[in-house]
Amino acid sequence: MFVDFFYQLREARIPVTIREFLTFLEALDKDVARGNIDEFYFLSRASLVKDERFFDTFDLVFGNFFQGAMNKTEGLLEEYIPEDWLQGVAREMFSEEEIDEMSFEELMEELAKRLQEQDGQHHGGNRWIGTGGTSPFGNSGQNPRGFRMGGEGGGKSATKMWQKRDFRSLRGETEIGTRNMKMALRRLRKFVREGAEDEFDLDETIKSTADRGGMLDIKMRAERKNKVKVLTMFDIGGSMDSFIRISEELFSAVRTEFKYLEYYYFHNFLYERVWRQNRRGYNEWIPTHEVMNTYGSDWKAIFVGDATMSPFEITEVGGSIEHWNEEAGELWLRRFLATYPDAVWLNPVPQERWMATPSIRMTYQLLEGRMFPLTVDGLDAAMKLLRQGRQAASRH
Amino acid sequence: MARLIGGRGCITFRAHPKAFLSKDHFMKFTGTDNYVATDDLMTAVNAAITLERPLLVKGEPGTGKTLLAMEVAEALGMPLYEWHIKSTTKANHGLYEYDAVSRLRDSQLGDDRVQDINNYIKRGMLWESFVSDKPSVLLIDEIDKADIEFPNDLLRELDRMEFYVYETQETVSAINRPVVIITSNNEKELPDAFLRRCFFHYIRFPDEETMEKIVHVHFPDIKKRLLKEALEVFFSIREVNGIKKKPTTSELLDWIKLLLAEDIDPEVLRGDSTKAIPQLHGALLKNEQDVHMFERLAFMSRRQDG
Numbered sequence: 193m194f195v196d197f198f199y200q201l202r203e204a205r206i207p208v209t210i211r212e213f214l215t216f217l218e219a220l221d222k223d224v225a226r227g228n229i230d231e232f233y234f235l236s237r238a239s240l241v242k243d244e245r246f247f248d249t250f251d252l253v254f255g256n257f258f259q260g261a262m263n264k265t266e267g268l269l270e271e272y273i274p275e276d277w278l279q280g281v282a283r284e285m286f287s288e289e290e291i292d293e294m295s296f297e298e299l300m301e302e303l304a305k306r307l308q309e310q311d312g313q314h315h316g317g318n319r320w321i322g323t324g325g326t327s328p329f330g331n332s333g334q335n336p337r338g339f340r341m342g343g344e345g346g347g348k349s350a351t352k353m354w355q356k357r358d359f360r361s362l363r364g365e366t367e368i369g370t371r372n373m374k375m376a377l378r379r380l381r382k383f384v385r386e387g388a389e390d391e392f393d394l395d396e397t398i399k400s401t402a403d404r405g406g407m408l409d410i411k412m413r414a415e416r417k418n419k420v421k422v423l424t425m426f427d428i429g430g431s432m433d434s435f436i437r438i439s440e441e442l443f444s445a446v447r448t449e450f451k452y453l454e455y456y457y458f459h460n461f462l463y464e465r466v467w468r469q470n471r472r473g474y475n476e477w478i479p480t481h482e483v484m485n486t487y488g489s490d491w492k493a494i495f496v497g498d499a500t501m502s503p504f505e506i507t508e509v510g511g512s513i514e515h516w517n518e519e520a521g522e523l524w525l526r527r528f529l530a531t532y533p534d535a536v537w538l539n540p541v542p543q544e545r546w547m548a549t550p551s552i553r554m555t556y557q558l559l560e561g562r563m564f565p566l567t568v569d570g571l572d573a574a575m576k577l578l579r580q581g582r583q584a585a586s587r588h
Numbered sequence: 589m590a591r592l593i594g595g596r597g598c599i600t601f602r603a604h605p606k607a608f609l610s611k612d613h614f615m616k617f618t619g620t621d622n623y624v625a626t627d628d629l630m631t632a633v634n635a636a637i638t639l640e641r642p643l644l645v646k647g648e649p650g651t652g653k654t655l656l657a658m659e660v661a662e663a664l665g666m667p668l669y670e671w672h673i674k675s676t677t678k679a680n681h682g683l684y685e686y687d688a689v690s691r692l693r694d695s696q697l698g699d700d701r702v703q704d705i706n707n708y709i710k711r712g713m714l715w716e717s718f719v720s721d722k723p724s725v726l727l728i729d730e731i732d733k734a735d736i737e738f739p740n741d742l743l744r745e746l747d748r749m750e751f752y753v754y755e756t757q758e759t760v761s762a763i764n765r766p767v768v769i770i771t772s773n774n775e776k777e778l779p780d781a782f783l784r785r786c787f788f789h790y791i792r793f794p795d796e797e798t799m800e801k802i803v804h805v806h807f808p809d810i811k812k813r814l815l816k817e818a819l820e821v822f823f824s825i826r827e828v829n830g831i832k833k834k835p836t837t838s839e840l841l842d843w844i845k846l847l848l849a850e851d852i853d854p855e856v857l858r859g860d861s862t863k864a865i866p867q868l869h870g871a872l873l874k875n876e877q878d879v880h881m882f883e884r885l886a887f888m889s890r891r892q893d894g
Contacts, residue, residue: 215641234627238631238789
């Protein structure tokens with residue numbers, strides 16, 4: 193019976209492996225959960241699910257499966273029956289008044305009776321509905337006594353932990369995206385020897401000892417550390433609003449991945465000023481020049497923006513929609529790229545639309561093609577390029 | 589219902605109503621004098637003990653992950669070996685380190701010690717716990733701090749509970765398999781192969797009711813009203829969207845300590861969370877941007893009121 197459970201978990205896309213399943217069976221065999229359904233639930237969760245993001249899904253599957261199993265032992269529900277089907281049948285067979293009048297048990301009994309009568313005609317012989325208990329009925333909303341899952345029912349334990357769905361907030365589908373991004377960003381990691389000399393340098397020691405005619409001369413060196421410097425520039429102009437979430441995801445991924453990370457925000461396009469904070473507090477800007485002077489060209493610049501605007505915002509003096517810019521955005525971007533020649537631009541707009549949007553096309557050309565879609569693959573390609581740029585530069 | 593009493597530092601006793609101790613399960617964890625474990629935590633710990641597999645504990649900072657290992661050790665009367673992981677920690681460090689440099693030096697000085705290589709092998713925590721003369725608890729703390737490959741390098745050692753020492757050509761196997769407890773702050777993803785071998789438990793952030801108990805444990809004399817207001821402020825801060833670093837249990841405790849020391853009137857706290865940044869917020873908000881955000885929120889709400 194647990195094999196079914198295992199497959200249901202897998203169907204629900206919880207990454208359970210056979211090894212974990214065997215561990216679970218072994219634990220059952222050794223009496224870790226002693227006949228108490230709650231303990232059984234805790235044990236199965238601890239052994240089968242290794243990530244809190246799947247706890248909620250697990251609760252659902254567990255609830256479904258063992259609701260069925262419990263009813264089965266009482267001979268009440270023969271088979272798992274899809275919720276929609278049951279609701280459909282119920283609506284088909286009972287009038288509103290009937291549903292209102294009858295208790296849940298009566299309703300179920302009646303339903304079973306009627307279904308048996310027309311067995312084989314409409315819904316096939318195997319789908320049989322039992323009486324009472326809690327079936328995976330969901331909340332049809334028609335009858336408070338009727339189609340309700342959880343709470344009452346034939347279960348023996350007072351509180352069913354899995355029905356509370358305490359872990360719903362941990363589902364976090366977005367986190368998976370962040371993780372993918374992290375993996376892609378990891379490509380950028382660059383190891384540099386820095387700090388105290390606390391690592392034994394075998395090669396140097398041998399060489400130096402040999403040089404001194406066999407008198408031992410120990411050489412130490414600093415350990416390798418991840419030291420890549422990233423300068424991210426986020427567009428928080430109005431047109432980016434719909435992409436803010438995806439940008440922030442990238443941002444959070446970037447934050448944990450590098451030791452040196454600076455982030456600035458720009459509005460629509462790069463002009464003579466950038467912002468340190470993502471709220472559009474207008475007064476706290478920093479001259480773009482200052483940014484370029486502060487961070488040397490060994491920093492990796494990453495732009496995140498949709499580059500979607502009217503072309504004159506890029507090309508014209510005074511083109512900015514927010515302020516009078518003395519110099520065109522194009523000029524500023526060129527200056528910036530002169531300092532950070534490897535800079536890449538990540539664009540959340542789907543790649544197919546790039547060439548159809550003049551401003552994206554222009555930005556793409558300014559960056560000499562180093563624009564990538566904000567997808568895992570795009571990110572991967574962008575990081576690869578940033579890294580290669582570095583390798584070429586460090587060969588000197 | 590037993591509740592987890594977490595938080596940093598000292599913990600105080602709450603009796604646990606459920607005694608699982610029975611003759612056929614002489615090694616069973618039921619919480620200790622200082623630490624009351626939730627039912628799900630106990631099941632996970634006991635599964636890990638019974639099946640001799642590692643237990644991976646995740647959860648927000650300040651929920652008592654590290655403490656768990658100490659308390660398990662105490663409850664079971666076992667010695668505890670703590671291995672704290674840093675970003676530079678390598679898997680080898682837990683097994684042993686061969687101090688070739690000292691040996692080379694000694695050989696130059698003609699020290700007799702040099703003849704025995706064992707003099708230069710420093711045992712790691714894993715080794716210590718393997719050869720401990722009675723069963724022990726091994727804590728691998730904050731495994732996610734290390735490099736992403738780190739857990740994979742320990743797979744075999746944790747699975748078989750043995751490893752090979754190349755320098756002396758001996759195999760160290762566990763006399764008694766230690767109870768291995770591993771904590772993670774979720775900073776990095778752990779490899780699947782590693783996860784498959786562990787039991788897993790996620791410690792949730794305490795709810796308001798639990799938090800009240802925790803505070804009471806630390807400050808038994810705190811006035812009800814102050815506690816209520818303080819908790820309200822605390823939880824409302826945690827709920828603010830976009831806050832970069834949510835305050836944790838230990839920060840709440842620090843803050844309350846300050847409130848008590850300064851003898852702050854609960855009335856002052858009332859409405860604090862919306863009209864101004866909380867009194868002595870330094871204990872709760874540790875991030876400049878968070879403080880700024882609060883100032884802005886406070887400003888906006890004052891303007892609405894005015």
